[in-house]
Amino acid sequence: MKMIQAIIRREKLEAVKQALDAIHCPGMMVWEIVGHGKQKGITEQYRGREFRVDFLPKTKIEIVVSDSKVKAIVDVIIKVANTDKVGDGKIFIIPVEDAVRIRTGEKGEVAVS
Amino acid sequence: MSKKISWLLIGFFLLSIAMPLIAKAADIAPDPAGTSTGKAIDVPAAVAGSPTLEELAATAGHNRVAINMMWTLITGFLVMFMQAGFAMVETGLTRAKNVAHTMAMNFMVYPLGMLGFYVCGFAFMFGGLGPIATMGGFNGLNHEISITLMGKSFGLFGGKGFFLTGQGYDVAVFALFLFQMVFMDTTATIPTGAMAERWKYISFFIYALCVGTVIYPIYGNWVWGGGWLAMLGQNFHLGHGHVDFAGSSVVHMTGGVIALVGAWFIGPRIGKFNKDKSPNPIPGHNIPMAVIGTFILAFGWFGFNPGSTLAGTDLRIAVVAVNTMLASATSAVVATIWMWAVRTKKPDPSMMCNGLLAGLVAITAPCAFVNSVSACIIGIVSGVLVVEAVYFFEGVLKIDDPVGAISVHGVNGAWGVLALGLFADGTYGDGWNGVAGTVKGLFYGDSSQFIAECVGVLANLVYIGLISLIVFKLIDIFVGTRVAPEAEIEGLDVPEMGVPGYVGVKMDKFSETPFSK
Numbered sequence: 001m002k003m004i005q006a007i008i009r010r011e012k013l014e015a016v017k018q019a020l021d022a023i024h025c026p027g028m029m030v031w032e033i034v035g036h037g038k039q040k041g042i043t044e045q046y047r048g049r050e051f052r053v054d055f056l057p058k059t060k061i062e063i064v065v066s067d068s069k070v071k072a073i074v075d076v077i078i079k080v081a082n083t084d085k086v087g088d089g090k091i092f093i094i095p096v097e098d099a100v101r102i103r104t105g106e107k108g109e110v111a112v113s
Numbered sequence: 114m115s116k117k118i119s120w121l122l123i124g125f126f127l128l129s130i131a132m133p134l135i136a137k138a139a140d141i142a143p144d145p146a147g148t149s150t151g152k153a154i155d156v157p158a159a160v161a162g163s164p165t166l167e168e169l170a171a172t173a174g175h176n177r178v179a180i181n182m183m184w185t186l187i188t189g190f191l192v193m194f195m196q197a198g199f200a201m202v203e204t205g206l207t208r209a210k211n212v213a214h215t216m217a218m219n220f221m222v223y224p225l226g227m228l229g230f231y232v233c234g235f236a237f238m239f240g241g242l243g244p245i246a247t248m249g250g251f252n253g254l255n256h257e258i259s260i261t262l263m264g265k266s267f268g269l270f271g272g273k274g275f276f277l278t279g280q281g282y283d284v285a286v287f288a289l290f291l292f293q294m295v296f297m298d299t300t301a302t303i304p305t306g307a308m309a310e311r312w313k314y315i316s317f318f319i320y321a322l323c324v325g326t327v328i329y330p331i332y333g334n335w336v337w338g339g340g341w342l343a344m345l346g347q348n349f350h351l352g353h354g355h356v357d358f359a360g361s362s363v364v365h366m367t368g369g370v371i372a373l374v375g376a377w378f379i380g381p382r383i384g385k386f387n388k389d390k391s392p393n394p395i396p397g398h399n400i401p402m403a404v405i406g407t408f409i410l411a412f413g414w415f416g417f418n419p420g421s422t423l424a425g426t427d428l429r430i431a432v433v434a435v436n437t438m439l440a441s442a443t444s445a446v447v448a449t450i451w452m453w454a455v456r457t458k459k460p461d462p463s464m465m466c467n468g469l470l471a472g473l474v475a476i477t478a479p480c481a482f483v484n485s486v487s488a489c490i491i492g493i494v495s496g497v498l499v500v501e502a503v504y505f506f507e508g509v510l511k512i513d514d515p516v517g518a519i520s521v522h523g524v525n526g527a528w529g530v531l532a533l534g535l536f537a538d539g540t541y542g543d544g545w546n547g548v549a550g551t552v553k554g555l556f557y558g559d560s561s562q563f564i565a566e567c568v569g570v571l572a573n574l575v576y577i578g579l580i581s582l583i584v585f586k587l588i589d590i591f592v593g594t595r596v597a598p599e600a601e602i603e604g605l606d607v608p609e610m611g612v613p614g615y616v617g618v619k620m621d622k623f624s625e626t627p628f629s630k
Contacts, residue, residue: 046394047464047517048457048504051627 001096001109002070004063007035007089008081013059019080020063023072026113031060039087058089064096066109178285181247181424185288188420192295195413196223196302201406202470203306206397206463206516208625210604211310212614218305218312222321226301229325230294233275238330238338239293240271245285247424253280257339265348268340270331292420296364297329299417303368306516307376311383311601314609316594320375323584329367332576336363342572345565346548352562354546355569356537358433359421361478361529362573369523370577372514373506378585379594381513383601384627392507393627395515400462407466411441414473418480429481429541436480437473440492444472447496456500464500467517471499474525479533482552487536494532495525527570534563602626 008016034055041054063073074091082088101111144150156172158164200219207215241257244250256272274281277290301324335342336357346354357363386392397403418437419430448468453460475495476488502520506512535554542552553559600608607613
């Protein structure tokens with residue numbers, strides 16, 4: 001089992017969600033975050049004074065799936081969330097030790113499929 | 114059952130078409146066009162329908178006063194609504210974590226200022242006014258307390274009309290009180306913007322009681338109540354004395370100077386200045402609120418300026434209203450272009466709003482005395498003045514003014530009366546402050562008028578500066594002025610007011626404070 005953490009542009013969320021639905025991704029969690037990578041921030045101004053905004057709004061999608069589905073999901077996200085510009089985001093793959101479905105008590109990969 | 118109802122309905126229907134037929138010929142014809150309503154019979158007369166010349170003249174005079182009083186009251190209602198405008202502008206230009214507190218200050222200043230003015234402020238300001246000429250000439254406010262210097266009488270403050278009792282219980286006095294009260298409340302609410310986001314509510318509360326009782330009315334008496342600034346014309350041949358039609362100095366410069374002293378006294382917000390004194394911007398949380406508030410103020414200003422004739426029968430109101438509008442427009446456009454092309458390459462929305470307001474403040478004194486071209490020029494100057502003043506107070510003097518109150522009201526209030534001293538063109542104001550002839554400025558041949566305006570500006574700076582310093586210092590001794598740093602960083606809503614202004618809205622309160630490098 002792996003957790004796929006995809007950090008993407010805010011405006012790409014709807015496109016990524018629909019593409020994941022099309023390949024029958026079992027579920028996802030969505031966070032609104034701020035952050036930066038090499039892109040750093042931008043300069044805004046208010047009443048004549050400039051100020052740096054170092055953290056930019058992004059969206060983090062977390063999906064926990066069995067190992068066999070990881071590649072398909074990652075490929076879809078890369079295809080849909082890519083704009084060829086700095087700031088498109090990153091995907092992290094994290095191993096998950098166990099998962100439990102609260103309603104039934106099922107454990108393991110069957111809980112996330 | 115439905116058969117009974119059917120018979121009932123048929124019965125009502127027959128009755129309704131029968132009623133006109135039953136009606137007798139004694140029915141009176143209605144007047145849908147309005148051409149026959151209002152006739153000689155409506156003039157109060159001993160013989161109904163045949164008034165004598167005296168009765169007709171009395172009615173004409175009463176109607177004239179009625180027009181003037183209605184005008185004064187209705188424009189006063191418009192100015193009252195400016196309280197909402199100020200509340201929106203100030204809250205929009207400050208942070209979300211302080212909205213309940215900022216709004217509560219702007220809200221409370223209305224009743225507290227009014228009550229202070231009612232108890233004694235109005236009496237101090239207008240107790241020695243003399244006859245209320247446009248509304249019947251009642252002369253009950255006839256006690257001015259003066260001192261004699263250099264053989265001349267210097268009116269200081271009035272002594273009639275406390276609690277609007279005694280000779281104050283007169284309809285003209287009441288109308289005047291309402292109108293002047295909403296002007297006082299405009300002054301009262303200006304400093305709340307400059308001192309927002311760190312002012313203890315109890316400290317503000319006491320200030321609000323002081324502004325309507327002593328700070329505002331004394332200078333107001335000097336200019337509008339027949340006091341010594343108004344008498345500079347009669348006493349020292351300085352034009353028509355210090356002339357200020359609707360209050361650039363009495364209302365706006367007073368508010369701006371209190372704001373300056375208060376903002377300096379209370380100190381800058383946490384995070385506003387770095388160790389090297391360079392300023393950090395603290396963006397307001399709601400630009401739409403600020404813009405709507407600006408429009409509400411601009412609308413209310415149609416009461417502020419034209420209403421100051423205190424007479425709907427004084428048709429100069431048309432000139433006043435248009436001058437007001439034009440100055441606001443040129444000021445807003447110039448302020449925008451100044452930011453866009455000269456200062457920051459972006460048309461900043463909050464500066465647009467400050468620009469419009471600066472034009473309104475600057476035209477408030479001269480609006481009745483200048484032509485439309487001069488009104489436009491006055492607005493152009495105020496558009497540049499307000500932007501540069503913001504940079505000056507923040508960047509040079511290191512005074513934190515969250516909403517630009519000092520720049521909009523203080524600086525442009527002074528410019529407004531000085532502009533009157535320059536641009537007054539002699540088409541209005543015959544007999545103003547008891548001096549024969551119309552009001553003329555430097556550019557139209559009377560340099561002494563400009564000098565009188567300068568004296569008024571200096572007097573405002575000195576008196577208002579001193580009295581507000583004393584008031585703030587005394588309040589500070591008894592209850593303090595500034596909230597604790599923890600409360601300021603968390604947001605004043607819960608610590609000071611007990612409730613958050615925005616419930617259920619995610620706010621990262623702690624990140625809204627800039628880091629002082």
